[in-house]
Amino acid sequence: MSAPLLTALPAGPDDLTVWPASTTRLPQGHLSVGGVSLAELADRFGTPAYVLDEDEIRARCRTYRAAFPQADVVYAAKAFLSRAMVRWIDEEGLGLDVCSAGELELAHAAGFPPERMVLHGNAKSPRDIELALRVGIGRIVVDSPSEIARIAALTGPAGRQKVMVRVVPGVSAGGHEKIRTGTDGQKFGLSLTDGSAQHAIARVLGQPQLELTGLHCHIGSQITDVKPYLVAVRRMAGLMARIKDSHGVTLPELDLGGGHGVAYRPGEPALDPTALARRLTGELTDSCTAAGLPVPRLLIEPGRAIAAP
Ligand SMILES: Cc1ncc(COP(=O)(O)O)c(C=O)c1O
Known part of the structure; x- marks a missing residue:
């Protein structure tokens, strides 16, 4: 063609x-x-072909880092990954969210620092987990109860792996029902509403091989309004306060996922990272102060907002 x-x-x-x-x-x-x-x-x-503009990708990484200077900006590799992309993301100082052994292997082979990688996935195979542990991955996000014992067992008695728990905060947002992952009845994460998140957190805290660094939520994709993120922050801060009350544990990190909407056609709305950062960090500080918590380190995981153009 x-x-x-x-x-x-x-x-x-x-x-x-x-x-x-x-x-x-x-x-x-x-x-x-x-x-x-x-x-x-x-x-x-030939076509179809993917064409990336390195300057555009790097500029978008820099916009995020400038907007969120106190946060870890973790690029969601599912939006697009290649060896060159891995290098640019590394050089721009972002982390990398991988959700399969394939993404992990590609990033590892291209030299991305494993401690800046986060492993996601709602059906992690033993091989995914083994590989993640072998390379020394920074964090594994627990997406279902069955993973807890598996990660702990594979970590072994002498090891200690940093994990987060993916919570479904009951917030509906996103450009289409199939990409709304913040409410119950979809396949990702552990529900805040029915208590499965709290149950999983207690189990993780009971595993000496696992170090719970914080909570995670990804409420959906193609979100063009800041408000659902603010509701999610309030709910996550509330849960962190309850964890402190019932377990005496103050979690140092909060990962709010990605989902920042982009325009696919001229005139469509997009989420402005700078405005998002201002409102999010303000809400996080207010919610944590009200709950008597120190403000956790924020992680965000933009995917298409970095790679889409
Ligand atoms: C856990 C997680 N983080 C980040 C993203 C990135 O989403 P987006 O490309 O909409 O920013 C996704 C997308 O599915 C995700 O599942």
């Missing part, structure tokens, strides 16, 4: 807002990204 597919005029012929910032229109009407003609790329590599 030749060039026309890639160079078709975007809706609103001159609206290039959903393209990388470097996109320009060449005199023949073709598009150029990062100074490279897409028609030439299509001729050379």
Whole structure:
């Protein structure tokens, strides 16, 4: 297939807002990204082809780091991963969220520091867990009760693995019902509402091989409003306060996942990371102060907001 597919005029012929910032229109009407003609790329590599603008990716990483200077920004590899991407994410100082042995192996082979990786997945195989432990992964996010004993057993009596527990906080948000993961009745995480999260947390705390560093939630994707995140923060802070009361444990970290909406077509709304950061960190400080908790270190996991263009 030749060039026309890639160079078709975007809706609103001159609206290039959903393209990388470097996109320009060449005199023949073709598009150029990062100074490279897409028609030439299509001729050379065929289509479909994924084309990434390194400057765009790096700029988006920097925007996040500047917006969240006190947080760990962890890129969600499921949005897109390649060896080059691993290198850029590493050089820009982000962490990496991987959710399969394949993503983990790719990142590891490309030299990404394992301590800055977070392993997700609602059906982690023993092989996923073994590999994660072997490379010395930073954190494993527990997504179901059956994982707890498995991770502890594979860690072995002499080891100690940092884990988080993925909580479903009962917040509905996201661009489509299939990508709303903040409420019960979907396949990810442990419910706050029915007590499974609290039960799993107690079990993790009872395992000497596991160090619970904090809680995690990912309420959905393509979220364009800050408010659901603020509700999630309040619920997570409430749960952290209850953990402190009942177990005497103050958790030092809170991971709020990703889901920051991007525009796929000109004119669609997107979530502004800077505005999100301001409101989130304000809410986190207020909620923790009200609950008598120190403010935990925040982690966020943007995926498409880094890679989509
Ligand atoms: C746990 C987790 N974190 C982060 C993300 C990234 O989501 P997004 O690409 O919408 O930012 C996802 C997406 O499914 C996820 O499941």
